[in-house]
Amino acid sequence: MTIFYETMQAKHIDAVAELDKQCFTLSWSRALFESELNSSNTFYIVAICEEKIVGYCGIQAVAGEGSITNVCVLHGYRNKGIASSLLEKIISYGKETNLEFITLEVRESNINAIKLYEKFGFEKVGARKNYYSDNKETAILMTKQL
Template sequence: MDSLKIKSLEDRDLGQVLAIEEEAFSNPWSFSTFIKELHNNYAYYLVGLIEDELVGYLGCWLLCNEVHITTLAVKKEYRCQGIATQLLDELFTNVKKANYQKVSLEVRASNNRAQKLYKQAGFIKVGRKQEYYSDDQEDAIVMWKQL
C-alpha cells in the first residue's frame, strides 16, 4: 500500500467524503451537514489520501479542553489497513500540541470493530447512552481517552 497523506478537509473533498459516508453509515450525514461542519469554527476534520484518492476521514469538535470525535470512516476496500489508526494518531498529535487534555466519542453498541479500534488507541469505556441513535434507537457506548 502506498503511504497515507493526511491533511485538513477542504470543500473539494466533500464528494469523496459523502461517498464514504453513505457506504459506512446506516444514517449518513447530508451534504449540507458537512458544509455546516466545514465552516463551523469548533469543527476540525482530517482526511487521508492515497495518491489522489480520499480513503478515510475523521471529524471532531474542539470544546474547551476536550476534543469530541463526531465521525470516523474508511472506504470499504481500505479497511483493516491502519488508516483509521493513522487518522486518530494525527488527531492526537495535533490536539495535544494545542493543549487539549481529553478525547471523547460515542460508538454504536453493536460496532465491535470500532470499539476494538478505540480501545487499541487508548480509549476506555466510561458509560452508555440508552437509545442514542435516532434511526434505530440503538445504545451508544461512551469512551474517553486522556492525552
C-alpha cells in the first residue's frame, strides 16, 4: 500500500469534509475547511492512497505558537503509521517556520490519539472541563516544545 502526502488544496475539500464526518462527532463544514485553506497561517496535509483521501492533519500558527486543529485517518487505514507520517510533516513545518511550541486538545477518552501524541513528545499540560459541546467531555491540553 503506497501512501502519498500532499499539501491540502481546494480540490481535496469535499473528500476531506466527508472523511472528517466519518471520524468526528463534531465535524467541520466544507466552508470551515475552505476558510482554513484561504488563511495564510495554516498548513494542512492529506494522505492519499490509490487516489482516495485517507487521512489529513492541520495546524494553525499564530505568534510563534502552533495549534494542531485535527488529525484523522479513515477506518481500514489505521495502525499503519499514516497519522505518524502526517504528524511528522506537521512538526517539520513547525520547525521550519520557527514555531516555539505546538499545542493541541484531545478528548480525555481518546487513548489512541493521546498515545500517538505522546509518541511524538507531546506532554499533558492541563485540562479543560466541559470542553466538547456534544457530551461535555474534558479536553486534555498537550504541548510539544520545538
